[in-house]
Amino acid sequence: MENIIPNLSVDCVIFGFGANKLNVLLKERKLSDPQTGEVLINDFTLTGFHVFEGENLDTAAARTLYNITGLTNIFLEQFYAFGSTQRLASEKDQIWLQHLNLNVSNHVISVGYFSLVDSSKTSPDTEHPEAQWFPVDEVPELAFDHAEILAKALEHLRLKVRLEPIAYELLPEKFTIRELQDLYECILGTKFDRRNFRKKVMQMKYLIPLAEKQTGVAHKPAQKFIFSRDVYDRTKIEKLDFSI
Amino acid sequence: MENIIPNLSVDCVIFGFGANKLNVLLKERKLSDPQTGEVLINDFTLTGFHVFEGENLDTAAARTLYNITGLTNIFLEQFYAFGSTQRLASEKDQIWLQHLNLNVSNHVISVGYFSLVDSSKTSPDTEHPEAQWFPVDEVPELAFDHAEILAKALEHLRLKVRLEPIAYELLPEKFTIRELQDLYECILGTKFDRRNFRKKVMQMKYLIPLAEKQTGVAHKPAQKFIFSRDVYDRTKIEKLDFSI
DNA sequence: TAGCAATGTGTATTTCTTACACAATGCAAA
DNA sequence: TTTGCATTGTGTAAGAAATACACATTGCTA
Structure with missing residues (x-):
């Protein structure tokens, strides 16, 4: 010891x-x-x-x-x-x-x-x-x-x-947009419009939609997504390359 | 000691x-x-x-x-x-x-x-x-x-x-907009449009214009400004109060 | 007094942000 | 089987902010 x-x-x-x-x-x-x-x-x-x-x-x-x-x-x-x-x-x-x-x-x-x-x-x-x-x-x-x-x-x-896209670390590997929004609202203490939030995060290439859906919910099941650090890292570098 | x-x-x-x-x-x-x-x-x-x-x-x-x-x-x-x-x-x-x-x-x-x-x-x-x-x-x-x-x-x-408006700490008490812009460009490694930069910083209430002008320069002398931490602190609180 | 070098200013265009309503889905209860 | 329910998924118009851009003004210097 x-x-x-x-x-x-x-x-x-x-x-x-x-x-x-x-x-x-x-x-x-x-x-x-x-x-x-x-x-x-x-x-x-x-x-x-x-x-x-x-x-x-x-x-x-x-x-x-x-x-x-x-x-x-x-x-x-x-x-x-x-x-x-x-x-x-x-x-x-x-x-x-x-x-x-x-x-x-x-x-x-x-x-x-x-x-x-x-x-x-x-x-x-x-x-x-x-x-x-x-x-x-x-x-x-x-x-x-x-x-x-x-x-x-x-x-x-x-x-x-x-x-930086670190919020994903707090979610299970597969998550819905709603879960992501709830998380951001929780952390930042604000509310976002559901449509605008979705529009915004859908622009992020590193948010990968899956074929999979929610199950066992008493309403229309939401699509699941994963976060790709790989895509994030690559698109981040591109940005630096093309900026100035 | x-x-x-x-x-x-x-x-x-x-x-x-x-x-x-x-x-x-x-x-x-x-x-x-x-x-x-x-x-x-x-x-x-x-x-x-x-x-x-x-x-x-x-x-x-x-x-x-x-x-x-x-x-x-x-x-x-x-x-x-x-x-x-x-x-x-x-x-x-x-x-x-x-x-x-x-x-x-x-x-x-x-x-x-x-x-x-x-x-x-x-x-x-x-x-x-x-x-x-x-x-x-x-x-x-x-x-x-x-x-x-x-x-x-x-x-x-x-x-x-x-x-946060901390760049002012690097300038003399009285400074011109140009000096402020040069400083930001230096720190961030970017260039700003002179008119847009001026427009932007002029919105900041804590940037106080003086009657004083530059002297000893071989061109139209620029107006001098000071940064007011006092105004900054007060307007910052207002913002918090009025948000949500 | 003419030239110079930097200041000071406004507008049109584009991009981003915000506000907002309704049809579609799949489960649950009747 | 049908109906109701809760939540998903989507587009557009208005407003705000960011960007691009040109010319007259000032005060010094030669």
Whole structure:
């Protein structure tokens, strides 16, 4: 087992999409006084861990994500480093760190990563019963500076989603236009006209229509699509070539 | 004197605008063998320094910026953390670190900040003769992973400049529309139609026309403008209020 | 005073964005 | 089997924004 770097951690903000809400994966943090049984701490944290000696930041983030979701090859991107000297200073957080008894500095820099997962592929409830999905607008009390980290991650996601086709990472491989629209509306907090949205996304060559249709719905079934990163990458290069 | 944190530094990518070019401030790094006089190292670095114990990242970046430019209250924004285990591994970099003889880890995480300065206000040549401005498309060999840091900073600047009125930070307090256009063209690497550019920026309420004009030019002198952050902040809030 | 070099301005064209209504589909319930 | 239901799939007109483009004005210089 490698040693951890005492003053350096990563925190992953893991986003999922379900029940027509943008969700974030949080872990419960619980501590009772061993004598009195009094509840000292009962709140939630993002998924974070210290970086190991000799480990790259990106690797540490991927490892952390794997440990909680069991997933690899997942969208994962650094967005900001949090280095306030006060970020672990609250009373609860100090109690918690003493309880963990790790060799941890009291000025830990945490590098924030955000991750987009298809939440139909991961069932944290079974492997990690302490991990739960929460709608991003209904998160409980968070430990450390994790509320700030989440806020910054959301801001970053909202920016990024308008610039690059990353929203697909949150959907199952095959999806309908409606699902895509719901997702964008959720992330950006806006509503789009259904016809205009469809017109717009249908221009994207990398959105590939399938012969397949929805099944088991009590109405006209919608056509399914897949996102082709391959086509996206190629058309993106073309654009650069022809611009100026 | 406080102690440095051995595995944590900040690097400032300091941008300036001069001679119709976007420039970056670099420091020469020179080392000769004391016996033979052989030149071991002769390249350039960004402006970086280790974070002190008990110091916030933002403070460390502002301090580093102050040390090289003598300026405070300057636009300074974090953009990415660099944590590859190999980032100090090259032979030259190892020689340099031994030479400095600081108590430094060999896995240093560096948090990148980019800064925009009005280069007419700073004359690094006098205070720090080893610091020089280089056009961003003509930088010499850079130490460590600083080429990567610079590339990422540029990418971030190009994104940011399209989203927020930060370009003004690179200009003198009073400037002409032409100067503003040259700056945007420089940063984004594009050309704009002069009339359309003017039409566009004139819509921005936070661009305040002055009675003052250019002097000492051999042609019709242009009107001068200032940027009002105050107006920008207020109109930005209005926008949010009236949206939805 | 004539020439020069850059400023300052308006309009027509095209492209993109927005607003909006109805027929078609397939399941479910009667 | 039929009817009702909910949601899909489609086109067009109006408005807004982006683009392309030419000439008179200014103040300095020779």
